[in-house]
Amino acid sequence: MPKFVDTRDESILPVDGKNIVLFHPHVPESAIEGVADTLRTRWIGQGPKVERFEEAFRLALGSGHHPVAVGSCTDAIHLAYVLCNLKPGDEVIVPVFTCTATNIPLLYHGIRIRFADAQLGTMNIDPQHVRSLITDRTRAIVCVHYGGLPCDMDELQAIATDAGVPLIEDAAQAVGASYKGVPVGAMSDFTAFSFQAIKHITTGDGGMLMIRDPQLVAKTKRIRWFGIDREAKQGGTWQNDISEIGYKYQMTDIGAAMGLAALETLDDVLALRQSILARYIGRLEGIDGIEVVGAEFKDRVHAAWLCTVLVDRRKDLERKLRDASIESGQVHFRNDRYSVFANFREGELPNMNALEERYLVLPLHTHMSLADADRVCDVIQSGW
Ligand SMILES: Cc1ncc(COP(=O)(O)O)c(C=O)c1O
Missing domain, CATH: 3.40.640.10 (Type I PLP-dependent aspartate aminotransferase-like (Major domain))
Incomplete structure (x- = not known):
């Protein structure tokens, strides 16, 4: 019988204080x-x-x-x-x-x-x-x-x-x-x-x-x-x-x-998440080849569940972050690529086509600090 090989350690970083993981549950x-x-x-x-x-x-x-x-x-x-x-x-x-x-x-x-x-x-x-x-x-x-x-x-x-x-x-x-x-x-x-x-x-x-x-x-x-x-x-x-x-x-x-x-902790959770997102937006603004998705709106409040960026050469940035012990990833994928939805593919979706190779999600959760977000930004700022 083929042995089950657990490859998770290769793709998911352990939580050890040094690593900045992509997600972490918030359980008070x-x-x-x-x-x-x-x-x-x-x-x-x-x-x-x-x-x-x-x-x-x-x-x-x-x-x-x-x-x-x-x-x-x-x-x-x-x-x-x-x-x-x-x-x-x-x-x-x-x-x-x-x-x-x-x-x-x-x-x-x-x-x-x-x-x-x-x-x-x-x-x-x-x-x-x-x-x-x-x-x-x-x-x-x-x-x-x-x-x-x-x-x-x-x-x-x-x-x-x-x-x-x-x-x-x-x-x-x-x-x-x-x-x-x-x-x-x-x-x-x-x-x-x-x-x-x-x-x-x-x-x-x-x-x-x-x-x-x-x-x-x-x-x-x-x-x-x-x-x-x-x-x-x-x-x-x-x-x-x-x-x-x-x-x-x-x-x-x-x-x-x-x-x-x-x-009971929702207000604090939102405030922390929103401050981390604001830090990413502030620090990444002006760096060539990267922009934060949805950063510009004054008429709506962002719940800051994800910080998604659009980048050139996504794979290179992902690898660079990973080498610095920082997780990132795509999280979601365009649904029409999945076989279960094959019957519903019709016409071109030009915006999705343009976004598909460029989006990347950065760490954002309550087990990280503004200093962690700064570390992510420092790595990005140093180029990829
Ligand atoms: C946009 C969106 N819809 C639906 C779901 C499904 O939520 P649940 O896991 O609670 O069923 C998720 C979960 O991540 C989601 O991100």
């Missing part, structure tokens, strides 16, 4: 205590802490929309698609550049995916291209706030309104972002957040769907649990009918305990 001590306390109670699956976390998250965002906590952002995105009643053959316009989690759930519904190009300066979805893809079969538009920088929401909302279709935001990377003073999670029909291991706040794995229409909330909570009305069931009514297809999308109280503790 209070989250560890919260989990330990939860494990001593009767509720470790979906229980009262999930509801407390939903409300605390809504308040932390400052949103009047309705939160439903789920097992991942992928769950939240899939739930949004279910709630939009998408049918086989319907068209949905999506960003070509995103985590595959945005688009894979559509494959379960037999949707015709229409890939929209990225914008050169932000790598977010290009509203102009979205408008050109609208047909009478368009049923939804999906946008992703890449790296934590909000998309052009006015333009996207106008296109969705004109087409009479919902706008779904994949805000996995954008907890704490806002656009023209409105928080992400308070703008469109559906917004999906992620609490996966390396996001701003983590529940191990977890997600939140923020829903605008209050009429959809009870249905969403049923679908989160097979289609069962859990409250009625827990009230002793065991003969509940199941009349719609649900699945098991729920969050657990163990995750919610982590999330409640992490939320």
Whole structure:
């Protein structure tokens, strides 16, 4: 039998004080205590802490929309698609550049995916291209706030309104972002957040769907649990009918305990992340052959999940950083390259073509300091 060879040490640097790693989970001590306390109670699956976390998250965002906590952002995105009643053959316009989690759930519904190009300066979805893809079969538009920088929401909302279709935001990377003073999670029909291991706040794995229409909330909570009305069931009514297809999308109280503790630190997390991003922007400005993606916006607040740069000779810079014990990488890849999406390749995507060989993600997380960001910038400044 072939031996399993673990090659991880060759590609991933150990956390040893000297190395600057690309990502690191943010888990405050209070989250560890919260989990330990939860494990001593009767509720470790979906229980009262999930509801407390939903409300605390809504308040932390400052949103009047309705939160439903789920097992991942992928769950939240899939739930949004279910709630939009998408049918086989319907068209949905999506960003070509995103985590595959945005688009894979559509494959379960037999949707015709229409890939929209990225914008050169932000790598977010290009509203102009979205408008050109609208047909009478368009049923939804999906946008992703890449790296934590909000998309052009006015333009996207106008296109969705004109087409009479919902706008779904994949805000996995954008907890704490806002656009023209409105928080992400308070703008469109559906917004999906992620609490996966390396996001701003983590529940191990977890997600939140923020829903605008209050009429959809009870249905969403049923679908989160097979289609069962859990409250009625827990009230002793065991003969509940199941009349719609649900699945098991729920969050657990163990995750919610982590999330409640992490939320207490969200302001500090955002401030640190934003200061590291600002340091990268300030230090890298003016260096030939490199620019920070999405550095220029005054009308929106960047949640600073990623610092992505566009560089010439990317491989050379990656190698140079690596030799200085600094990780970097691409993290996401244009989705139309994957075989599962082969049926949906159509036309050219000139901006994505131009970006494809040039983007690189630099380290940004709460286990690094401004001095670490300076070290990354020093290496870059010395040339590659
Ligand atoms: C843009 C985007 N969408 C969706 C997801 C999926 O999130 P989750 O892992 O919580 O399902 C991610 C995760 O990294 C993401 O970056």
